[in-house]
Structure formats: C-alpha cells, structure tokens
Amino acid sequence: MDFQQLLINRRSIRRYTDEKIDPEHVKLILEAGLLSPTSKSSRAWQFVVVEDSDMLSRLADCKPAGAMPVAKCPLAVVVAVDTTSTDPWIEDGSVAASFMMLQAASLGLGSCWIQVRGRFTADNIPSEEYVQEALGMPETCIPVCILTFGHKDEDRKPQDLEKLKWENVHIGKF
Template identity: 60%
Template sequence: MLHELLLKRHSIRRYTDSPVDPESVRKVLEAALLAPTSKNKRPWQFVVVENRETLDRLASCKDFGTKPIATAAFAVVVVVDSSQSDCFVEDSSIAAAYMQLQATDLGLGACWIQVRNRFTADGTPAEDIVRETLGIPEMLTVECIVTVGHPDEERRPVDPEKLLWEKVHIESWKAVE
C-alpha cells in the first residue's frame, strides 16, 4: 500500500556490498521516467553510475553530505535542462523522489544527495565537479544524486502520531502562537 510505503521511506545512508540486480536498477529508472513534468516537457536526463572510482569522484563534489555515495551499489545523477522548462527544479525533484520510493518498495535503501546550490569549501560548485566527472554539458543543471543499495542500517517507519499537523491549515491561514 502506498501509505505504508510512505511511512517506511527513510533516507538510507549505509549499504551492504551486495549488488543490486539489473531488473531492480531498471525499475528505479522506470520510476524516474514515469514522473510527471510541467507541460509534459520531460526536461530531465539520468546518468547511472556503478563504477566505484567514478562514485568516489562524485563523492568529492562537496565536503559534507556525500557519505551515502561511498557504499552505494549505484547512483543516479539527475540532470535537467533549465532552458526546456521553468519548472526544472520541480520536474527533476519529483523524478528523484519517485526513484527513492521505488527503491524502498523493492526493499532497497536510497538517499538524495543535493548538488545544485552546493559548493566545496573553496567555493567550487558541486555541479562543476559532477559535470566534469561525467562529461555532462555545461548548460545542463545537476539537481541531485540518488544513491541506492541494500540497506545496512535499520530505520523505523514514521509514527503517524508524530506528523506536524500544525502545518496544516483548514479553510484559512491560522497563525501559530
């Protein structure tokens, strides 16, 4: 059930070293390609990386928050053409979220690694490092990297009682006191 899947989904940042079967890799990518986009422009592209050396280079695109890449069985780099759609951030984000959900449904773990608007300590854009590593043309935006693998950590499903219902306003805006 979708609701159970949503409760179960968590960012999984550590993976075992067992590979992910090709059919599951394909399903994760199928989820991305099934994602809705504004005006059905489908401005995204996806680069699948399994090569360990390449993954290690991708992990150096910023100083923090790339640990999941180190043990991922594979990663999907989400690339988008901002000249094709003014909703490029939304379009690419939905595809990334779909991949995470599909991975969870397959019993895999996944994590979103932000690339756009992230920099190394010396100010180098993470996007430049990812583009250079993979030969992605300059004019394309790198939104994020979705890491996937067999989970090597346990996360409990979210307790629905702990959801932030105060964020929900009924009929009109209610200021939080």
C-alpha cells in the same frame, strides 16, 4: 505493502551492503523516473547511472559534508535537468527523484537524496559544476541531486504517525 505503509517505512538509508542491485530493479527505478510528471510534459530530465567505484568516490567529493553515502553505494543516479527546455526544472527533477526513491522503497532497497544544487566543494567550486565536469555533462544540464541506492545495511525506525506536523496544515486559510 500498501502505499501508506510504504511511505511510513521509507527512511533515508546511508549505509549499504556490497551486494549489487539486480539489473531488473535498476531498470524499474529508472522507469519510475521516466514515468514521473513534468511541467508541460517537457520530460527534460537526464539521469546519469553510476556504478563505477572510482567515479562514485569522485562524486562523493562534490561537497565536503553530507555526500559520504555516494562513495559506498553500489548505484548512484545523478538527476539533472536540461534548463533550456523547461522553466520549473528544479521541480521536474525533484519529482523524478521522489518517484525513483519510492520505487526503490517498494523493492525493499534503501536510498538517499544527496543535495547538489546550490552546494559547493571544499575548494568552493559549485557542486553542480564539479558533477558536470566529472561526468562530461553539458553546462545547460544542471544536476539537482545524486540519489544513492543499495541493499540496506542499517535499520531505521518507521515514521510515527503520532508525530506528523499537523500544525503545518491550514484548512481554508493560513
């Protein structure tokens, strides 16, 4: 599949079969994150790989809505960045997450970004702190998102090039 077809066909997948992801594919996904560019080449991201179902269920409680896919996926990667090492840490984490999702798509796997940064648990604890506590992470290392991965158990339509928001593109000046 050429790269544009990959982009058109990538959709957020929130339902996964029980099938485990091939460890070689897990490695490729992590390599994609480790290959991603960072400001001043800080490479200050930290990726926490979670496959344990109890921990996945616990992480799914990081916010009251929108984190359901974490409980039922075979693999989650928490994307965090050491904020003492880089200033544009949100950007660095986001680029790494995007690379991993695209690598997953190229392997035919589904993935979904679960927002952590700036969210709160049902008890009003910052979701970042909840995830840090669950995984024993240092407080300077802030989770941006949880990426869920797995074999697809839902069909999503490819994106439609006819519906792209070209009105958001400005040529020369706004």
